[in-house]
Amino acid sequence: MASTANRFSLSLPSVGSSTLKPKAFPGFFLKFENSNPLSLRVNRVAVSVSNGGVMRSARICASAPVIDQSVSEASPRAPTIVDVDLGDRSYPIYIGSGLLDRPELLQRHVHGKRVLVVTNSTVAPLYLDKVVDALTRGNPNVSVESVILPDGEKYKNMETLMKVFDKAIESRLDRRSTFVALGGGVIGDMCGFAAAAFLRGVNFIQIPTTVMAQVDSSVGGKTGINHTLGKNLIGAFYQPQCVLIDTDTLNTLPDRELASGLAEVIKYGLIRDAEFFEWQEKHMPGLLARDPSALAYAIKRSCENKAEVVSLDEKESGLRATLNLGHTFGHAIETGFGYGQWLHGEAVAAGTVMAVDMSYRLGWIDDSIVRRVHSILQQVKLPTAPPQTMTVEMFKSVMAVDKKVADGLLRLILLKGPLGSCVFTGDYDRKALDDTLHAFCKS
C-alpha cells in the first residue's frame, strides 16, 4: 500500500564521544516535496551523541519547521501517518480530521471477531457510538462490547483494572479479541495493561481523545496503573496495533485538559527539538485558540519525536528516559498531593520548572532558558511551582520509589547545554537537588 518513493535513509558512522564537541553536530534539515499526502511516511534518523553526558540529535525531518501543509490543507480524508519503527511490532499513528468516520482505518487493525472498547463516563457519551459504528460498519461479523470506567487518575488502579478483566471474561473474549482504548492517558494506560495481561496478551488499539494522550501517552507502549505509593509502578511495555488520532475529538476537550497536554508538547522542544520549541513560542496563541492546523502540526511533530525515541530505546535503557523531563518531580506531586487533584500535565509543568531550576543551579544552562520556560508555561496558564502543601520530605519519599532509581541512586532528566539538550544522569551534586526542593517548598 504505502509508496516507498519518498523514503530515504542516512547512516553515519558512530564516533567516539571523547573527541567531539556538541557544535560538531549542528542540526540539519532536508526539505522534500511530496505530492501524495497518503503516502507520506516520516522516518527521522537520530544521531545520538554523548559528550559529557549531553544528548544531542541530528535529525532528518520531513518538513521545514513551519506548519505542515499536508496536515492542514490536504483532503480531510487523508491522514498523516507517523510510523513507530519497532521491527515486527511496528505500527502506524494516523493523524487527521474525521478519522473516526473512516471505518477502514480501524478495521484493518482488528484481528478476530470480538472487540472490547474501554472508555470512561465522560468520553462514552461523546464518542462511543461513533467508534462502535466505525468498528462494525460493513463488517457484520464483528461484535463489540464496551466497559465504561469512572473518569480520572484516581481510578487508575487495580480495582478499576479488574472491571476490565471481569467484562472481558464475562463477554467470553478470547485470545483473538482486540481491546480498544477510547479516551485520555488514564484509559490508554489501563486498557493497554489489561490487553497485555488478559490471557497473557491480546491485541489493542489506541484512540486517544486528549492532547496529552495524542502527543504522548498513546504512543510507545508504556501501559500500567498506579499504586498508592507511586505512579505507574505496575504495568507492561506493550505496543498497540495502531494509534488513531482524530483531531476532531479535541473540539470537546476542556481548556484545562488542553493546557495539560501542552506541557508534554513543550517537553519535546526542551529535551531534543529546539526548533519545535521556538515554533511553539510563536504559535502558542494559535494552539490555545485551538487553531486546527497548529494543533495538527504540534501533534504530528510530537508524535515524530516520540516515535523516534521509542524506536531507538523501546524499554527505556537510557534515551527514552529523557521523555520524563519534569516527571520525577511531577509524579511526586501527583502521588503526594493526591491522584487527580492536579492533572498530569499540570504536575509535569511544575516539575519541569523544578528540573530547569536545578539544571541552572548546577550551572548546566544559562538563565535565558529558565526565563523562556517560565514564560511559555505561564502563557499556557500551567503551574510553575508545586502545590503549597508539598514538603521536601514528601518529594523525597515519593522520588525514592521512582522507576529511574537504580541500585539506590536517583537519576534525573536535567537540561544541559543549549536549548534542546538534556542529560539523564545520577551524577549531579545532591546539594543542587536539596536547594531546588527547599526553594519550592515551605517546609
Place this chain on the structure above:
Amino acid sequence: MASTANRFSLSLPSVGSSTLKPKAFPGFFLKFENSNPLSLRVNRVAVSVSNGGVMRSARICASAPVIDQSVSEASPRAPTIVDVDLGDRSYPIYIGSGLLDRPELLQRHVHGKRVLVVTNSTVAPLYLDKVVDALTRGNPNVSVESVILPDGEKYKNMETLMKVFDKAIESRLDRRSTFVALGGGVIGDMCGFAAAAFLRGVNFIQIPTTVMAQVDSSVGGKTGINHTLGKNLIGAFYQPQCVLIDTDTLNTLPDRELASGLAEVIKYGLIRDAEFFEWQEKHMPGLLARDPSALAYAIKRSCENKAEVVSLDEKESGLRATLNLGHTFGHAIETGFGYGQWLHGEAVAAGTVMAVDMSYRLGWIDDSIVRRVHSILQQVKLPTAPPQTMTVEMFKSVMAVDKKVADGLLRLILLKGPLGSCVFTGDYDRKALDDTLHAFCKS
C-alpha cells in the same frame, strides 16, 4: 564457560505435509559419550510434521532412553543443564542434588543489589534461610527481602499478588532488582507475573520445590493468576533468568504433591515422547519410592521436552498448546470444584482421562492407549474421573472461557495415532465432546 565440543545440529528441509505418512518419520536416536557432565548441554531438534493434523516429532536425544548416568552418578556438585533456546532470552535449567549449596549458580544470575524472595508459609520454614544464604554468601553487596504468601491455589489471585507489589515498593526495589520464586507452581506463576509487571519488568529466577513446578510450570515463562471465573486468565509470557532445580527439595514434598507432579510427567510421554512413557511404565515404582536417580531422570527428560516445545513456540501459536493435554477439562474441574480442592495435577489427571476417552470416541486412538493411561494413573493413585459434583453445565461454562477458544470455537488437545502423537484442533465432532462429558458427569 560452556564447552561447545559436544554440540551438534541437524537441519532437515521442510516437506509438504500432503505427501507424507506418519511412518515416513520414525523416531531416531543418536547416542554420544560425554566425559564432562558440566559441559553437557542437550539440544534436541524437533521436526514437526503435520499430517492430517497429527503432530509428530523426530528428535535427537542426548541419551538413550534409560536412566541418565550423568545425573545420578556424576559428582553431586555437577548440575545437569538443559537450555531453553529463545535467542537473547535464552536461559539454563540447572538440575541436580545440593544445588542450593552452590551460591555461584544463583549469584551469576542476580543483577543489581536487591533481591525479593517470594515464597509461601509452607516452604519458607524449610528453605528460605538456605536460599538467602545462597544469595548472600560471599556477596555482601546484595540485600535480600522476602514476602511469605499463604499456601495454595486459592490464593493465586490479584489480592495476594498485590502483597508482592506492596512489599517490593515498601522495600524500595528498583528496576535492577531480581525477584526469586521459591516454591511450587502457584508461587512461580505469581512471582513471575509480579516480576513482569513491577516497574514494567524486573529480572526473576525460578527455584521450584515441587515436582509439578520442576517438570513443568517453572520452565517456559507462562506466569499469571486466576480469576474467579477461570484459571490463569490474567498474566504474561515472561522468561526467567534461570531455573534452579535442587532435587533435594523433593525430600520434604508430601506424597500427594509428588503424585500431582507426575501427572505432568505422564503428559509429556502421551503427547510427544512414547519412549519416555514406556520408561515411566517400567520405573513408576521407583518414582513413587523417590529413587533419586529415577526422579532426576524424569525431571531432566520432562524439562527437555518442555524446553524444546517452548523454543519452537514461545507464545503458544500452536505446538505449545499440546502441553495442555487434559488441562481444559482439568481447569474446569479446578474452577468449578473450587481452587485448591484438588491439586492441579489431580485435575489434570482426570482431565487427561476425559481427553483420552474423547479421542477414543472419535476413533483417533486404539483402546490399548486408553487402558495404559488408566493403568499408569491408577498406579500413581491419581483420579481417573472428575469429582462427582461436576456437571456437564459446569464443564461447558468454564471451558467457554478457556484461553484456547478462538473466535468462539473451543480447540482441544486430543491424542491421535500411535502412542506419543496428539493434535490441537477445533475440528472434531461436537457429539464426542458431549458424550464424554455425559459419560463422566451424573447430570
